[in-house]
Amino acid sequence: MSESLAIETVDLRKRFDATDALRGLNLRVPQGSIFGFLGRNGAGKTTTIKILLGMTRPTAGQARVLGLPADDATASVTIRTRTGFVDENKNLYDYMTVEEIIRFTAAFYSGWRHDLEKRYLRSFALPLHQKTNALSLGMRSKLSLLLALCRGVELLVLDEPTSGLDPAASEEVLQAIVTHVSTEQLTVFFSTHHLADVDQIAEHIAIIDAGRTIVSGALDDLRGQYRRVQLVFNGEAPDITFHAPGVIRVRRQGRVLTALSNAGGDALIEEAMRFGPVSADVLPVTLKEIFLESVAVED
């Protein structure tokens, strides 16, 4: 286990009754990074986060957060001292006002950032004397984020931080995260199925499906590795089996054959030229395409 990793999981497994929520999940989240944790609904994102924060115990495998074992009760308290968390539903104590829940949360963190509290209260325009159950989802999201950001922690774990928010509120939340990270030394690990959020702020990503990591790495590297090769033939596109490394999907439609590779496009296009296409193009791949293709391969 490396010291430079904020989160590391090795062959992490979780079984609920007859369902395998995690089936050997491997994650490596570098310290200081903004890490997007992508997956479809039910892929195992929330289960992973709950294991990392000691809310759920793994069935097998290892999970370490900030170098500490997540499944050890004592270490988990230390992990939570050094971690801020926003849950998917942004549920807070409905009998407390905004001010009360801020004071309540601040009491658990010796490094509570009163300067940030003032700044975010002002920029989020949170009504101090309003009960949390009277806040809109957007306001509750901002309050949840304030409660996580002001803890003065090394790691932020955000489960679907923009879930249920309108585009304006979503943008505000994402900007707050980016601004915070630009001034504070911390790691952000956020789960989402909104690819635009990841595209906007993440440096590293992992795509999981059915409880397993299927793609992982620095987003720029992945964008460099993934290439779509589009070949157009005079007649019906031939049924080709490519031997070039990294080919993960080939599609034929009339005269057009499209192949997706996660090892660049050079070897693939060299092999394709032997079949005599009238045109051959190497196209960049968007994160959405990487996600959809990776998940489709798993299916």
Added chain:
Amino acid sequence: MLWHKAWLETRGRFFAGLALSLIVGFGVIYDFRATERLLPLVRSMDPAALDTTGPIGGAIKEAIAAQQTFRGFVWWQWYRQNLTYLVVIFGALLGAGGLLAKSGGATLFTLSLPVSRHRLIGTRAAIGLAELLAIAVVPSLVLPLLAPSIGQSYSVIDVVVHGACMFIVGSVFFSLAALLSNDYADMWRPVLIACIVAAVLGMLEYIPAIAPFGIFHTMNGETYYRQAGLPWIGLLVSAGISAALLRTAAVNLAHRDF
């Protein structure tokens, strides 16, 4: 701050229990006047003419015997009946909820705080038990305070001893509801189950062979009332059961997946 959170979550139930108990406590004192007026009539009856055989007859005879004095009246009406019911019901109400119900959907927020689950349930139990102790003792203090207004007196020591019995046995129903709350997200099923358990235990005490060992026999402090000392064994057993239930609740919670 966990203390404050636990207080905010339970204070509504606590104040309801305290207010209801105080109202009933006042009622008991001023009810004695009406009972007192009936006593000469009861005393003038020919015992031989009363059918005091069977459980109902026996109960009538026991009630008449106990309520000849203010102390007996208080024990019969207050400790043996009203306060017992109130402490059982509010014990269960205060024990229910815990980490799951009252926090609404904010359980994950609670679990994300840097505190152990043992501390979470320990704080919640400590606040709830303190509130139960107040309900078991404070309303009874109106007895020594207001008894002189009807020409009677009542010992503070009696209040303390009976309050201790009420609290210790009442904590069993508190702990049972706390344990059940680990499995039920709402607070009403644990309360209902705890009250059903109490009702079954109460009915069992109608069996003469069981009555002296019954939990409510300990709870109402009958041995103390009859000058036979404190029900030490019953109190120790109740405290042990209560502690075991709370310990089980804490262990269950510590191993639970959320």
